[in-house]
Amino acid sequence: MTMHFNDETFRGDYTYHNSPEAIRRFPFPFDQDSYMYSVNIEQHPGGPKGTPFEKTFDVDEHYVSEMADREITLAEDPLRCQSLPHMELAGWDLLELIMVSKARDYPELFTLHRDGNDWHWINRPLGIEKKFTFLDPATLPCGPMEYITRQTQGDFALLHERDNNLWMDAGMITSQADWSLDFDVGMNFFEWHAPVPKARKMGVFDKALKFLLAVGQGQHYRRLNWTMTVNPRLDTSPENYHKWGPEKRTVTPENVGQKQFLRVELQTFFRLPRSNALAFPIRCYLANLEDLVSQPKWGRRLHRVLRDIDPALADYKGFAVNQKMIVEYLSQFDDGAPTSPGIFADA
Amino acid sequence: MKLALKVTEIEQLSPLVKRFRFEDPAGMALPVFSGGAHLTVEMSERTEAGEIIRRNSYSLISDPYDGGGYEIAVRREDKGRGGSLYMHTKVAEGDEITVSVPSNLFQLDLRARKHVLIGGGIGITPFLSQLKQLDMEQRPYELHYAARSRDEAAGLKLLPQAAHVHVHISEEGSRMDLGAVLDGQPLGTHVYTCGPGGLIAAVADQAARLGWPKASVHSEAFTAPPPGEPFDVVIASTGQSIHVKADQSLLEALEAARVEVEYSCRGGACGRCHTKVTACDGRILHNDHWLSDDERAAQQDIMPCMSRFKGARLELDL
């Protein structure tokens, strides 16, 4: 397998685009024609060949450009990457998990040679070759979490477990749906989830935390979350709201199909061996409405979901201002026919 | 997740305690782990009723970063449910053995400026892996090991000779003085205790008296399920009645009757086996460390890995 990597941007001229193949494999998050929060957790990895669920860490055509975008965000704001001192060991655990998985799943892109703690890492798409000593921070240019997450798509939170709770004590967060690591760092599971409407009362967070605390080594899980973003922008942070917030006002009935993106987060959970910390990668996938309606099932379903969604969720997810325009656009693609079960497009 | 391993070493550490080493039969590296982790050993026994599987959890005592093998130490409990007797009398070098992947309910809090580890008797076991991790991470610590006699101090053979490892043998007149151990520790020290309930309570008490923050005081909650009087339970969904024998835990009896219940620690600490009670005419003997006092009093929840029942009827939401 050779992989093609797009040359594209996630800001400014926004040249981000999906190939037909990327659209077909898009992780469409709705398995029915309506949506409400739930403890939607399943085992990971595992899924049809070619889908983003197949490999532990999915690498796709956006890889190289996403990493370039992360570099820009970090250069402007180094606090997007933070690790409290006791989390360094978890950083090494994460580095090992990612390097071992990627070298196993994509041998033509990544290679890892290990001789005891002498490691040799080759990342061909990014042109990186590095010899270093595992668990010795002096042999890497930066901390282990930062080192590996500058080479891995998606945001990463590392959670420290204590007092029957999880604490966000480290993270690399540059492609977030309007939340801030600098604000959340050091908070526990209930504190950082406080802005979410309805879910706490529904018992979703109590059950989810209990589940996460019981996640053991070697048992990995995932869930999908979603929101809506205008323009293919990875960095929709509160810090930069002044840059992307006003863009919501640039949507018109003519351009909504191109400008309005469904933003899907593939969230995974891993118990890390040496630190007993929990790793929480949040991988972001973007597809605009035009991309999505190319799959008739998705066009129909997305129309119904966004038309009927609880107003509190539309508000929290930040698309209430454009909801009417989005639903009107999508209604052209909904002939009222029934949709098949499951998230995947019809063959 | 389960691992099929081979018993490669058995060593008598003291008259009552044996050390077991398990390795992958093909020499593959096992998952590494964190200090304080335990694993669950499966012990299969043939009885008239067919094969039954008993599962006991034991702290890992080997180097957490070494995937070459896992080691545990097992104290023979002649009055227990038979798990430790099985390990002592039925398991031989060369045997195959099924264990769980390591899991940790007693991890070090790496925010601590210093770690004080206090082990009483067989409660020394989780600290053996922790001190290896502390050495590797180059964190300051001291360990205190209290035992009645040298004969009972199985851990002596496994502890390094070092200035920060202190052994207190009460028979020899060197009883541990908790006040002296805890007083004067630098701010930001965490203390960890594993051993008899009395020791855990005494450390918590002493730490509170010295004004230590609660979050800096840790103890290993899980213990083996106690035997007790036999009783019966009813499964609400099927009406099936299941007998729990004196030397069996409720969880084991459910498993023997092929009623699925989730579990992890099998010691009342992880919460996995939490089961709702649909009818209770009698008294639940709560032996777990999971349910709150209010939940215990309400008698609408039970942790089958540890707890038992005395009374006329107990019905479970299974």
Ligand code: HEM
């Ligand atoms: C430890 C892992 C997790 C981390 C680090 C995490 C983090 C976050 C953060 C930072 C937010 C944004 C809150 C804000 O508006 O400021 C969020 C939202 C949310 N989280 Fe989590 N979360 C985790 C696990 C889970 C799990 C297991 C569930 C299961 C139900 C869950 C459900 C939600 C929901 C429903 C939202 C609202 C999302 C939306 O409507 O866009 N989270 N989470």
Ligand code: FES
């Ligand atoms: S199995 Fe852990 S509490 Fe029962």
